[in-house]
Amino acid sequence: MIGIFGGAFDPPHSEHVKIAREIAAEFSLEKVVFLPSGNSPHKSLSTPFDLRVRMLEAAIGSTPFVIDRAESELSDRAYSYLMLPLLKEKYGDVAFLIGGDSLLAFDSWKKPEEIAKICPLIVIPRAEESMDELRAKAKEVTERYGADVRVSEKVRGGAVSSSVVRARVSLGMPVPEVSDEVLSVIREAGLYLEYREMAQRVKTYLPEKRWRHTCGVVLAGLRINERARLDKHKVIVSCLLHDCMKYEERVNEGVPSDVVGTKILHAFNGAEEARLAFGITDLEILDAIRYHTTGRAGMTPLDKLVYTADMVEEETRDFEGVEELRAAAYLDLDEGFKRCFLACYDQLLDSGKPIYHLTIDCYEDLFGGE
Ligand SMILES: [Fe+2]
Ligand SMILES: [Fe+2]
Incomplete structure (x- = not known):
């Protein structure tokens, strides 16, 4: 046969x-x-x-x-x-x-x-x-x-995906998933460079480790998306830009005043930067960037995906329990997101610091009825 x-x-x-x-x-x-x-x-x-x-x-x-x-x-x-x-x-x-x-x-x-x-x-x-x-x-x-x-009782697929390979090429990362021979064809033909320019620009905003984290978020986002099946372009762009303002001090127009001077500023600031400097007009992408740290009530699938990928990416995240969260996220976006959000929320409660109102809304929305 x-x-x-x-x-x-x-x-x-x-x-x-x-x-x-x-x-x-x-x-x-x-x-x-x-x-x-x-x-x-x-x-x-x-x-x-x-x-x-x-x-x-x-x-x-x-x-x-x-x-x-x-x-x-x-x-x-x-x-x-x-x-x-x-x-x-x-x-x-x-x-x-x-x-x-x-x-x-x-x-x-x-x-x-x-x-x-x-x-x-x-x-x-x-x-x-x-x-x-x-x-x-x-x-x-x-x-x-x-x-x-x-x-098949013996063979398992799904550890490698062509979209991850394409993203790696676009981001200028090593591509261990293809042979040197395949990589030569890719390079020679100039394939998969759709996001190269955006990636290079984002890279100039970030120190080395945060750039590696960003690449990790794009790859984890695509991996989660294998099952979530959202628009790949939106996944890549929102993951790529999510932390672009993490190290910038200027505050963009349109950022709510109550986040200025806090750790969550970069998310709101990043959404405005994506709009103003990167020309992103897609509101779903902008929202996914804006709410990637706080969450909000009525999280969209893309909001959840960026939030979750941010937490479980494989390049720099290695806190205790990350592997379980990662496995849950790869299996099911909604469930993975819920677990990630809850882990963050518990940590916030333990820290005794004030919790931003959107985060409380998100918690109520997810668990209020339970
Ligand atoms: Fe962030
Ligand atoms: Fe991040």
Whole structure:
């Protein structure tokens, strides 16, 4: 049997190759065919197909894996129910590799009942997904559609994501998740530099450690967003700018007077700086920056994400209990945020210092009814 491994591969990273190798071993696959997506119905792609194929070639090197360019040739959108029969005709006995998140969303795929009839589905759980939940869903999909669903017992995905790789390149960080060969293609083609200019500007505002923290917040924000699925651009920009005024003494116009001279000034000041100096007009982004320290009643998902990523990022945060908070945040934004907020709130209470009114509002909003 041959495994079909579809994806955007924008860019392909170490986990893709590792998964292909391990799944091939676990399910005795003859080989794995990488199928980079053309115009995927699920994502708007920015990197041209040929470049993604070049990166894939660099990533798989001399492994026995194969790249199939079928989706580049489809004029229509490449739905799986249309692609899989073509691949079956070409390769014979095939299985379709999908992530745990795709299995959970199987009912919303285009024509799931047809996909179920074409070939077995091999499911690669993500590290944070519950095996019980996946097994239950596999059973349901089998019963409802007659599909042959096999959930991997050995392989876990989700520790590396292409968005994190892209952000690392944009931020000028080391990129351990891709091979040197892939990185050369990225550099040569000048890929993923969308936020480079903004990052370089923010860097000039901050000392080294705070810059590392900022990079950590962007990466943690994207990791949380793997499940929260908010607008990636808003996640990146608000995380990148959240602490820009941490070390600046000037006070921007529009900052409430009762925060001047306090530790929470930088959040309000940062939102105004984002607006005035970085030209950010998106109110959701500005609010996420503004409330990243105090919280407020009616936190938006983006507010929560920035607040939470700020607390659990992996570059500089290592206080006691951070790992539990991090795991909770990667699993579920709402729950992760609640726990992070409560941990901060308890600390504030213990300190005996006055608590800003928005923070009390936030507490009441979250726990008032309990
Ligand atoms: Fe901050
Ligand atoms: Fe921060």
